[in-house]
Amino acid sequence: MKSSHQIELTAGLFLLLAIAALIFLAMQATDRGVASGPTYEVSASFSNVGGLKPRAKVSMGGVTVGMVERITLDPDTFDARVVMRISERFDNLPEDTSASILTAGILGDQYVGLEPGGSPESLRDGDTIMITNSAVVLEQLIGRYLFNTDGDEQ
Amino acid sequence: MSPNSTGNRLFDRPLRELGRALLFLFTAISRMRFSRLQVAETLRQVYFAGVRSLVIIVTCGFFVGLVLTLQTYDTLTRFGAGDAVSTVLALSLFRELGPVLTALLFAGRAGTSITAEIGLMRATEQLDALDLMAIDPMERIVQPRLIAGLIAVPALVLIFNVTAIVGGVFFAVFLMGNDPVTFWSNMQASVELGRDFLGGMVKAVAFGFLAAWLAVWFGWSARPTSEGVALATTQTVIATAITVLILDFVLSAFML
Amino acid sequence: MTHTEAAIELRNVTVELGGRTILENLDLVIPAGKVTAVMGPSGAGKTTVLRLITGQIRPDSGEVRVGDTRVDQLSGKALNRFRREIGVLLQNGALFTDLTCFDNVALPLREHTELPETLIRRLVLLKLQMVGLRGAAGLYPRELSGGMNRRVATARAMALDPSIMLYDEPFAGLDPISLGVSLRLIRDINHALGITSIVITHDVDEVAHLADQCAIIADRQLMASGSPAELADSDNPLVRQFMQGLPDGPVPFHYPADDLAADLLAAEKQQ
Incomplete structure (x- = not known):
């Protein structure tokens, strides 16, 4: 039987170990996201965002x-x-940066890809990105392909 | 009993049991007191519930991480996605396996011993003795164990997750020779602190509370005989296993 | 009957537990400053009497009075305050197995008083000295015999200097030496401190040595009361059976059953 002093000490060490594990996992294994530090907002308009979701990269x-x-x-x-x-x-980021909605691999998530322009001015909080490329929707691609073949035959 | 309840014989007894367990919990919570003696006793129970479960948690955590990585790595490489192994490992650990397995192991190791301890206290009249000494057993026996479960299970989940990841690293990096940088960066890129990690910890707290409550309750309500105590420890494991898995489903459904 | 002041009075008490009547219209008076033995066959409700006095159960009707206190009306804090005034030795001592003997005895002091640790230590050692187990202060209950466990538990029950001591079956399962020790201890405590002692037991011989007053409870009622000598000379057949330990009498040897011959014949017919 341990003395009550030792037991309390061991219990304290145990909790310290758990806190160390918490810190390790929070720092090493998770994405605190870019959003953890200070950020600014920019927006962009797309005619179609496809499967883009909030929290996408x-x-x-x-x-x-x-x-x-x-x-x-x-x-x-x-x-x-x-x-x-x-x-x-x-x-x-240059003011004339362009934004496209891209897909990571064939089956991957959709994300927003930025292409830098050449302007000396930088994007500020609340600015809008003017040059955008919408998402490529597979159905539309196939439809266009089918339509084109149709046209060739006639 | 009212006449309409006789028609529901099947549900009558479990429902009353549930009602009594809830009432017991409310009584225990309503009589919470935080004196210096109470805090010291709670810390002692954290030792009994937490530190003594460390060996089983660390061993199981390591091998769960190892075998999970082994299996997913084998499958993922068929699709040329071997790099995703750390993502699969971390997500399944943080969201599901860590909290659920830890709660089940906790029920088997600490839950049963809490039930047996309180059941034996009942059988050897120690609870009566406390009562007769004008010491509230709810306060002195039940409360520290409830709070200890609430603290120990999340702590054990954290330790389980770390050892499981160590098991995964051991297999993927040391045995299979994957790039450790890719391993960690893929994990970091796909695990969200809020939804995946903290969501899992919310589960851990809920499971800890549930496991401690059931362990204390079955001990408290055990028939004061050897068979009664033996039965109660079995019930603790079964009840915790079932309710943890059900609660896990409910919480997952809410979080996703 | 002696005419001393009554410490405990049960009046017209009826107790029903789980649909079974345990006690029915029981009247019992326990005199102050004496050792009273409450006896009776197993299952007659002796322990129920003890639980009534400690307020663990309430009578379905009737009054339980300890001194000026109506125990059957106490609850919550008042009940806890009352319980500090009584010491109870439960059947097997009920020591806390994860505490040493010292800590067991110290528990009520630490819980209910603000005394400094040095004073608590002194008090605990004195109580343990009284039961002859000061040397075992650092040991755990499992390292002591059953008799010693009960003595430590007696010291624990005495920790807050109660005015009433209740002993539930203090002699059950003791070897002759431990039994002698327990008998002397209960007597000494009673005489030295002038407190009221109640001993629940069914050991007739021990009671003759110990008790000033006896009460026999059987068949849900107070069957007889008086000094041990008075009871030994009683004409009541049940008291005689009980005091002399006769196997058959008003309490039958056989559990109620059909005629033996008829039962045996029925068994043969079945085959």
């Missing part, structure tokens, strides 16, 4: 720079409006 040159905050439908133009949160670390 926003990347530039393969590096994650932010994530999709929310997707709404513009009531006037009926375009999809995608609001993105970009990390403050990437505060020098």
Whole structure:
């Protein structure tokens, strides 16, 4: 039988061990997201966002720079409006950066890919990305292919 | 009993049992007191429930991580997606396997011993003795064990998850020679702190509460004989296993 | 009958548990400052009497009075305050198995008093000295014999200096030496401290040595009361059977059954 002093000490050590595990898992194994630090918002309009969802990645040159905050439908133009949160670390993206909705691999998630432009001005909080490429919808591609073959035969 | 309940004989007894268990829980919570003696006793129970479950948790955690990685790695490489193994490992651990397996192991190791301890206290009149000394057994016996379960299970889940990931690293990196950087970065890229990790910890707290409550209740309500105590420990394991899996489904459905 | 002040009075008490009547209109008076033995055949409701006095169960009707207190009306904090005034030795001592003897005896003191640890230590050692087990202070209950366990439990029950001590079957399963020790201990405590002692038992011979007053409970009622000598000379057949340990009498040897011959013949017919 251990003395009560030893028992309390061991119980304390046990809890410390658990806290160490918590810190390890929180730091090492999870994505605190780019959104954990300070961020700024930019938005972009797409005629079609396909399967893009909130929390999807926003990347530039393969590096994650932010994530999709929310997707709404513009009531006037009926375009999809995608609001993105970009990390403050990437505060020098050119103003004429273009955004495309891309797919990671054939079966992967959809994400927003940014292509830098050449403007000396940078994107600021609340700015809108003007140049956008909508998502490629597989059904439309197939439809267009079928239509074209149809036309050739006639 | 009212006449319409005789028609539901099948449900009558379990329902009354459930009602009594709930009432017991409310009484225990309503009489909570946090004196220095209580805190010391709770810490002692954290030792009995938590530290003494460490060996089984660490061993099982390591091998679960190992075998999970082995199986998914084998399958994923057929689709050329071997890199995703750390994603599968971390997501299934954090969301499901960590909390559920830990709760089941806890019920088997600590839950049964809590039930047997309280059942024996009942059988050897120790609970009566407390009562006669004007010491509330709810406060002195039940409360520290409930809170200890609430603390120990999440702590054990964290430790289980870490050892399982270590098992996964052992297989994927050391045995299969995968790139450790890819392993970790894939894991980090796919696991969200909020939804996946903290969601799992919410489950851990809920399961800890459930397991401790059932263990204490079955001990408390055990018939004060050797058979009664033996039966009660069995009931603790069965009841915890069933309710944890049901609650897991409900919580998962809410979280996704 | 002696005419001392009554410490405990049960008046017209009826108790029903699980649809069975345990006690019916029981009247029992326990005099102050004396050792009273409550006897009776197994299952006659002796322990129920003890649980009535401690307030663990309430009578379905009737009054339970301890001093000026109506125990059957107490609850919550008042009941807890009352219980500090009584000491109870349960059947097997009911020591806490994960505490040492010292900590067992210290528990009520630590719980109910604000005394400094040095004073608690002194009090505990004195109580253990009283039951002759000061040397076992650091041992766990499992390291002691059953008789010693009960003595430690007696010390624990005495920790808050109660005015009434209740002993539930203190002699069951003791060897002759431990039994002698227990007898002397109960007497000494009673005489030295002038408290009221109640011993629940069915050991007739021991009672003759110990008790000033006896009450026999049988058949849900108080069957007889008086000094041990008075009861030994009683004409009541049940009291005689009980006091002399006769195998057959008003309490039959056989459980109620059909005629033996008829039963045996029926068994043969079945074959």
